[in-house]
Amino acid sequence: MLARAATWWTILRISLEERLVYRGDFALGTLMRFMPMITQIFLWGAVFSGLYVASGSRPQIAGYSYHDFIAYYLLTMVSRAFSSMPGLASGIARDVRDGTVKKYLIQPIDMLGFLLLYRIAHKLVYYVVAAGPFALVFYLLRDFFPGWPDAWTVACFLASLVMSFLLGFYLEATIGMLGFWFLEVSSLLFVYMLFNFFFSGHMFPIDMLPGIWGDLVMMIPLQYLAYFPAAVFLGKVSGPELAWGLWVQLGWVVFFILASRLAFFYGLRRYSGFGG
Amino acid sequence: MSEHPSYLRVLLTFARNSLVRDMTFRGNFLIDAFSSMSWVFMNLGFYVLIFEYTPMLGAGTGWGKYEFFVFLATTLIINSLVQTFFMTNADEFGELIRTGSLDFALLKPIDTQFLVSLNRIEWSSLGNFAVGLLLLAYALGKIDYSPGPAQLVLYPVYVLCGVAILYSLMIALAATSVWLGRNQTLYDFWFYITNFSRYPMEIYRGPFGTPLRRVFTFLIPVLIVVNVPARMLVRPLDPRAPEDFLLPIFAILATIGSLAASRWVFGRALLSYRSASS
Numbered sequence: 336m337l338a339r340a341a342t343w344w345t346i347l348r349i350s351l352e353e354r355l356v357y358r359g360d361f362a363l364g365t366l367m368r369f370m371p372m373i374t375q376i377f378l379w380g381a382v383f384s385g386l387y388v389a390s391g392s393r394p395q396i397a398g399y400s401y402h403d404f405i406a407y408y409l410l411t412m413v414s415r416a417f418s419s420m421p422g423l424a425s426g427i428a429r430d431v432r433d434g435t436v437k438k439y440l441i442q443p444i445d446m447l448g449f450l451l452l453y454r455i456a457h458k459l460v461y462y463v464v465a466a467g468p469f470a471l472v473f474y475l476l477r478d479f480f481p482g483w484p485d486a487w488t489v490a491c492f493l494a495s496l497v498m499s500f501l502l503g504f505y506l507e508a509t510i511g512m513l514g515f516w517f518l519e520v521s522s523l524l525f526v527y528m529l530f531n532f533f534f535s536g537h538m539f540p541i542d543m544l545p546g547i548w549g550d551l552v553m554m555i556p557l558q559y560l561a562y563f564p565a566a567v568f569l570g571k572v573s574g575p576e577l578a579w580g581l582w583v584q585l586g587w588v589v590f591f592i593l594a595s596r597l598a599f600f601y602g603l604r605r606y607s608g609f610g611g
Numbered sequence: 612m613s614e615h616p617s618y619l620r621v622l623l624t625f626a627r628n629s630l631v632r633d634m635t636f637r638g639n640f641l642i643d644a645f646s647s648m649s650w651v652f653m654n655l656g657f658y659v660l661i662f663e664y665t666p667m668l669g670a671g672t673g674w675g676k677y678e679f680f681v682f683l684a685t686t687l688i689i690n691s692l693v694q695t696f697f698m699t700n701a702d703e704f705g706e707l708i709r710t711g712s713l714d715f716a717l718l719k720p721i722d723t724q725f726l727v728s729l730n731r732i733e734w735s736s737l738g739n740f741a742v743g744l745l746l747l748a749y750a751l752g753k754i755d756y757s758p759g760p761a762q763l764v765l766y767p768v769y770v771l772c773g774v775a776i777l778y779s780l781m782i783a784l785a786a787t788s789v790w791l792g793r794n795q796t797l798y799d800f801w802f803y804i805t806n807f808s809r810y811p812m813e814i815y816r817g818p819f820g821t822p823l824r825r826v827f828t829f830l831i832p833v834l835i836v837v838n839v840p841a842r843m844l845v846r847p848l849d850p851r852a853p854e855d856f857l858l859p860i861f862a863i864l865a866t867i868g869s870l871a872a873s874r875w876v877f878g879r880a881l882l883s884y885r886s887a888s889s
Contacts, residue, residue, distance in 0.1 A: 370803035373823070374810060381669035381814035382661055388670040396664045525646050533653050543660060 350456030410565035418503035427511025515602025536562025680750035687743030779873035
């Protein structure tokens, strides 16, 4: 048990060090990621000013005021910082294709566990480096926020963020595991990214979608990757609805943990490695 | 035999070779074209959604739903041209510098910038060009105003100006990898900068918006790229404000300036190039 903990600790430490190699480039990249935010602020400013002329006093779109919109976008950047997993699925599929996956079969290391620790390390470094840029941007745009929600809501927000990390990880890992069957998952991944971008709430609050579309999007797990934590923070979801939402999110996390494990288990039976 | 190569014939050869290569992997070609088009349709859906809620992008700007679709179509047309002709090449250029393969390009008896910029043509990106044209025709049919012959002639000219400005920015950024070695962040930078070109310039107003608009009009002229041709089609040509009249003239100057500046940066980069191997 202790030996195993030591192994995990070593993996975490190595991944941390590896991640810190290009920290300058990394911090600059983080700050730049906020640049599209500037366009968003002006775009929604224009949308609301057009609406103001047409409708008069304090316009709202799907229950969001102009300020709510900007706050919403900033918050989805936080949830994306937890849930986005660049290169995870394609990396797994590549390991399957070029045979690197053998390394996990002969060494006493669990592949999914290793990848999870590696991601946790990357995310930790990311939060340390990105905390500065994030704090700066949130401070500059603080007037867009309605103020701090109560402690309970903050706790739920944090819980949904942690689960969005796990959901993002296991969902992408499951897609990557499909590489055991298809070898190349890039087209599949493209479709996933397309849907993720538009229907996770990254591009717009998904409750803006009318009728059946809105209902459909609320049923799939993507909303927990960006929309849900932000909506929790802004008080769009509260009371029993909030509790229910968190349970459903947990349900999806468990579902994808099982799915990725199953895919790995059955994938390995199909897998054949050659050479050394 | 003449001293100088025929640039047109070389270009046609590049186009032909790229097409042959694309047609060798036909399935991949179709997937490429299809996937970039699906992004476009999703984006279009997003703007349809926005205009479900608001009649106009900015009070009094005149950018209603279909006017904005003309704008969007122009963005599509310009971006697809840049992607077809230059994007892959600019991307490759950084790689050529890093690996030292630029030696081979330098040795060839043809202008290096021409060779590097147009070597590979991405035919599958023309799918979006077609979508852009269709959207343009559809949106123009929906708006009351119809552009006159002068505007129809000037539109493609300004589209080409837009392509030239974006190309200049891109090749100049790619050339900086001579000094920086790696330029991943610079590519992100390119993406984020051109992000500003995607909306009508009128939305940038107020104490922060106005300086921002000036910077991206005069210093890094990305706001001109789509705005000038798109306005050309949705507004009467006779100027209502001095700005309407001066901006198209400035766009020509900005195009010439950008091309000259990128040529200069490219030349400086080649002077600083030290081959990676041998």
